[in-house]
Amino acid sequence: MDLDKPPAPQPPEGCLVVAVRLPVRIVVLVLVVPVRLAWDALVLAGRLLHATVLRPLGRALLWTGRALFVWPLVALWRWVLVPVGTALRRLAAVLVAAPLYWAYRHLLTPLGHALRWTARGVGAYLLAPAGRGLAWLARGLGALLAAAGRAVYAGAALLLGYLLVAPARWLYARVLSPVGRALLWLADALVTGAGAALYWTLRVLLVLPALALWRWVLVPVGRVLAVVAREVADALGHAWRIAGRLSLVVGRALGTLFRWIFVEPARWVYRTVLTPVGHAVRDAVLRPAARAAREVGRVTRLTLAAARDTVRETRRDLRRALFGAPRRPLAVDRREPHGHDPRTLGGSTTVLTKD
Template structure:
């Protein structure tokens, strides 16, 4: 028998209890008592500071939208139309009715004064002259050039033979006077001296490297003891805790700023709706009641008592005027016909033309044909 009661497992929190509210950022876990102590005062201070700013911002947004819809857009459209009327349309008219015709006239004048004479000069002067120059080049200059090339080729062949002989002599002299002594000097003098200098340089470089390495190790440990270890201690035991505290304060300040901005938005929305409702009941509803109860009956009475009789009278007058104009046109037409009849006589009667088509009274029968090809 168990003397101690086993601790019952605490029920796991539900997902709805853990999930943060809509629009609210979940605080990072492991904040500790410092975060809890800082969060509420910071949120209260942020709400007090942000609420006026948010209300002013919302008022400016509403005013800007109203100003844009009622003033700026109509003024912008009017300025756009005025700019087109002042700047675009005059230039379009100038281009269409002045520049284009003048350019076409100048193009025609240039064609008549420059193009046609240039074509005539090319066809009847430059082309025959070019043909003559080509004939001279082909019949005179080309044979003379071939002769000169043949002479120069013979002279060049002689000079080349002389040059090859001189080059061979100079090559032999340079080999035995320059190359052979230089190779002997390089093999028996410069190579041993260079090897000795290289061995001495390697030994000197090894000594310098060892000295620099020892000095570097000493400076490393001096710098580590004097600078690195104290800096690491300050970083680990001073700056990191202070940075964590400042990061927690800054994180909570940012979260409080966002929370205060959202709460201020809800408060500003409520204030705006209240003001909108107040303005509606003070101005809009009285105006609507006056329009429905006063202006609409008065308008209907004016329409029925004044506008409709006036419109009927205007339509009757219009019909009378149209009838009078029709009668006048008919009278004038009859007068013109009488004048033509007195001056030129009766017009010749129009003779009917037989189109060889069956009349409507005649029907198509088996013994008779009514087509144009088989009709008698």
């Protein structure tokens, strides 16, 4: 299995890597530890500031912004602009749209139909015959001009063929083509020779020195710088992790010291002093005061109830003395009458059929 395989052996490191690694890591550790401690302190202070100041301040500013801007704008939109816009829309519909629609339907549409009917009649009885006559005349003139043009074109083409095309073709075939081939061969030879000379000149003066500089100077220096940069990056990573653990240890130590100096004494004072004092105050002062307040409240409620009953009885006696006792309603017998027997299947209660 792959899990049982031993790890692949690492390639051996050179003496340059071993010589650079230890001093670089020591220097980077010395430089990074204060930075990491300061960074952790700033992170803790930022979190505390965010939790205690910035978040409540942001909420207060958000609420203030809503109260000063959003809610007035919403109220203005809902209670002013929307009703005014609705009223203006209805007013425009009544004063502008309705008259325009009436004018379009009852004035412009009949007028347009009449103008279309008139134009159609005029075009059918006047313009169409005149147009047909002009078209026939134009076709005759066009045919005549086309015949004349073809004759002129044929004569001109024949004349230009004998006077210009034939001499130009002979000149191109007998004179210009050989001269052009000779010039092209000469230019090719010149360009090839100049290119070869320029190529070897640039190769000797620029390419070979640049290649030597790259192979024997820049590549070794680049390898050394790459090794140094890799070791510096690795050292920074190790130093940052070690500084984080040191920062954690220092933070725990400071937290423990703060707990021993402030929290534990405050807890001891709260547990051994303030709690018994609070219980004593609660048992000796607060609970008797609460019971007394409840008794006073109960007595006050009973007194107020008795006073309300007395006022109600006095008002009733005064009304009876001034206006007399109220009349009692007469008792009404709401039971069903018993004068007739109930109806049966063999009997009837109508006037025509009763016995």
